Amino acid sequence: MIIYFLIILPLILLYLLQKTRKPSKSLLPPGPPQLPLIGNLHQLATAGNLHVHLWQLSKKYGPIFHMKLGSLPLLVISSPKLAKEVMKTQDLAFCSRPKLLVPQRLSYNCLDVVFSPYSDHWREVRKITTTHLFSPTKIQSFHHLRQDEISRVVAKISSFASAREVFNFSELARAVSSNLICRIAFGKRYDEDGEEMRRFYALLHEVQTLMATFFVSDYFPGLKWVDKVAGLVSRLDSTCEKLDCFYRELIDEHLDRNRKEVAVEEDVLDVLLRLKEEKSCSIELTWDHIKALLMNIFIAATESTAVSMVWVMTALMKEPQIMHKVQSEIRSSTGRKGKVEEDDLPKLHYLKAVIYETMRLYPPAPLLVPRESMERCSLDGFEVPPKTVVYINAWAIARDPEYWENPDEFVPERFLNSNLDVKGQDFEIIPFGSGRRICPGISMGLVDLSLIIGNLLKSFDWELPPGMLAEDVDTDSSPGIGVHKKIPLLLLAKKYVG
Template sequence: MLISCYLLLALLPLVLLIFLRPRLQQRLRNEAPPLRLPPGPWRLPVIGSLHHLIMNPLKHRVLADLARRCDAPVMYLRLGELDVVVVSSPDAAREVMKTHDVTFASRALNATARATAAHGLGLVMTPYGERWRQLRKVCVVELLSTKRVRSFRPIREDETAQLVADIAAACPPGGEPVNITQRLAKPIADSSFRAMMGERFKYRDEFLESLSQMVKIGAGFNVGDMFPSSRLMCAISGTVRKSRAFHRKIYQLIDYAIDQHGERKAAGGAAAAADADMIDVLLRIQKEDSLDYSSLSIGTIKAVILDLFAAGSETTSTTISWAIAELMRNPSVMQKVQEEVRHAVQDKSRVSEDDLVNFHYLKLVIKETLRLHPAAPLLIPRECQEPCQILGYDVPKGTYVFVNAWAIGRDPKYWDEPEAFKPERFEGVAFDYTGTDFRYIPFGAGRRICPGAAFSLANIELILATLIFHFDWKFPAGVMPGDVDLTEEMGVTVRPKRDLYMHASVRVPLPAREPLI
């Protein structure tokens, strides 16, 4: 009898569960209806969808392939502890960056990004809100306005002339081919630094290397970022520690840039003081502490400088590298753009920014380059601030959202022969860089659209036109147009994996010029 009582007591919880389970399930359904998450690939316990991504560092390609296989313009992934939604169609991108723009206006700060946030956040990563609005106003009105971008014209023309002189000196008749990829990086970096600090930066090469290493760490889907609650995973990946180290190094170098800027101003007297650069503007705003702008900390100023340099330098050199690679791979397009540039500038010895308005086909070439090779193919991830829906699918609060601009720009539903390089496709079409047509969003769209597009495009147009005007380009012996390697590599941007080597013969000699600053 006693044994029966103990057995009954032991079975009682199971009996209650059997009888009460239907009621509990009904109550849960009434209180929280099940989410209709977007479709996605099959998942494993604990790691979720990570196994689909680990073998290929080019995540934009992997995610585009997964979305295509799942027939999912809005795709759900579970990456470790993170909910992730990937958008791969213009309609879905419109909902993220227009219909629900405020909901998705904050950046997704992973563990690696949060580890460096204490030093200060610039416009790119600052969460949406009043602070972000202040920083955007500083950038759009004070630093990157049309008037200020135009004021940097002498710098752009000067550095472009130096690039032409360097290539001409490195390519004597019958000599070795020149590494055009490497030749582009330094003058473009110098142009950005001169716009920011008034002169070339003494530690330019060290800065470029540190920035490249830091962004490589942050650009991947790191284990520590996928399991932010696990100290063990964060320790194993080491990305947080490495990112902090490179971030400290970069901020130290920016300190050197600010000091070098101050020394130049002190040595130059009234003339240097009257020549305002971007650091001048930021320090003035900090000193004035006006009602229009809340006070800027020195950490925020450094973060803004870092944003401006990364956006204005690396994206520019990468886009020009892709454009030259595509032109060499498509000789008929190269011939057409050469004829346009040389006809428009036939009575001059160099290209000036006044000539750019006459280069219609060149602008189509740049648009097509950015369609096929957007510098940030997944843009910058956003974080959902409130539960909402995209194309009828639920997106929970806290979800990371990636917009695959690379996949959208190659979608055969919207682009004829999407893999072909055809600048003519933009002829007579109202595509621009303002993000109003979500089939074409190389600079993003909505509140978080890149404010530095005009700054970057001014360099891209001038340098590309100048290289086409002054030189005839030929492949090394035995290399054919179809041999041009378009393999990608993750870096500060997605750039060509292999440098492009070309023979450059001078078609129009550059006139004598004054020494650079």
């Protein structure tokens, strides 16, 4: 990426030196020094983990600071107080999305709920997701799918336990998350070692790579040709064609009359097809609307559950006493019952605290999804122009020492006897965002994660590979949109007999 940036830098300079620039009269927040024309793009292009880099800058320039990414003004928010101002007090002014090339193409020109700019159209699509796709009744209807996938993963781990075999927990988390989401969204389960699952993973990996790729035209619209010359546009075109084919196959399978006759429960795609056929929405659902919404589930839901599973187990392996405490709660609360079920979850207060504390330290999307201001407004005494991109650094906010005691330590007890929640009302911890743009799948994600982790902790005692100590477990993450553990988590499981 750095080499690519260095190659195009002279082209950018040659193009923009011909343009005149009017000095800004806005009272902007402070920020790091900018290079002529490109602003701070060089800093973002060379940053490893962007959320950490921006957190370090916030220590120097404050909880609100300004950067310039080519032609795009950027604000970075790193405090709960200002996050509340952006996502609640002035939510309407900051609730749009910037139009970036990759999200725009993946979402069929922003017909989805995640990347669509704020508009009447977005409000109607949001209504569809909350009313029909992720309502409490709909989430409950997937109960048997969750239990079946959990039974399968427990059986798989049991085989590793019987053989005393070290296994890759990161791979297992990805597999169980992918199959659960595929069954909920598409009514389809893939063989973990089969060609279809490899295709699924390949598509997911390519989308993640493109989302983290630097496209010149996002920051210099007049230089779209540079992306074409670099081969990025053709790569994006190819990926979008593959995704469209993937969605079309799923739709065709669901339209097959034989499948309709044997289907027991509506999956998400069934619901969307029914709404389209009945024309019961205030907007006319097209095939592109349906495919755009499938994309949201395909990317966001699959990733967040798998990432959170790995970080929960990583945190617990580093703190054996916390592992034993949460296992004791689960096993005593569920008794001789063979599994943790959804009606057990309200009793498992320490399990909830462990999951919340994990999401505090390791939010699955540390910068959330970028917002964009829709009008000129004031924030913390500074003037914010319209069309300003806003990064909310949820990772930094959840480590703010003014709000969290010993913020770098894993202490689930901080959520016991506390009203703090991760559902968007407490701005000290916002892994799912807040306000109008809060993740619509938050309730389903928490249920899925809690049940999977609860059952794994009930069914097995967990150990590190021979010769490895708790302090040897690393917490390094890979650069990218989501915070993946850089080195896969390898574990040993021993079947618990209670």
